[in-house]
Amino acid sequence: MKIKVSSIILFLPVFFVLGCDSGQDSPVSKKAETTQNAPVVTEEAPAPMAESTGNDEAIAKAESEPVQQAAISGKQVYQKACFTCHKTGVANAPKLGDAAAWAPRIAKGKEALYSSSLNGVPGTAMVAKGGCGTCSEEELKAAVDYMVSSAE
C-alpha cells in the first residue's frame, strides 16, 4: 500500500506535465513546451559532436588569427607550427639548438632553408610550410631564422 501511494505521488507530476502538454493548445503553453524541451534534446544528443567540431574550429581560428594579423616572432611561429617535430627531432628533423644537425643545413645558405620551409623537403616529414597552411612566408622565414640562430 505504501509503495503504491508513493509511486502515485511520484507519477502525479508526470501526469500533470503530460496533461498540460496535450490538453492545452494555447500558444503560451506551446511556447513553454518547446522552450522547455528543446534544450534538453540538443544537450543530450548532437551537442557533444557539435562541441568537438566547434572546438576544432575554435582552435584552428585561435591558431590562425594571430598569424594572419602578422608580426609574430619567429619563436612564436616555431612554437606554434614547428616545435612538434623540431623540438625532439621527430622523423629526423634537425632539433632546435642542435648545432651538429643544423650545421650542414646552415652551410646550404639561408635561402635554401627558407625555400625548404616554404616548399618542404620532398620525401621527408618536412612538408610545405611545415604543415602550417596559415603561416606567411615572412613568418616561416622568421621561424627558420629562430631555429638557425639557436644552432649557431
Ligand code: HEC
Ligand atoms: C611533421 C614534422 C615537421 C614539422 C611540423 C616541421 N618540420 Fe621542418 N623538418 C622536418 C624534417 C623531418 C626535416 C628534415 C628533412 C630532411 O631530411 O632534410 C625538417 C627540416 C627542416 C629544415 C631544413 C631543411 C633543409 O633544407 O635542410 C627547415 C629549415 C625546416 N625544417 C623548417 C621548418 C619550419 C620553419 C617549420 C614550422 C613552420 C617546420 N620545419 C615544421 C619535419 C618537420
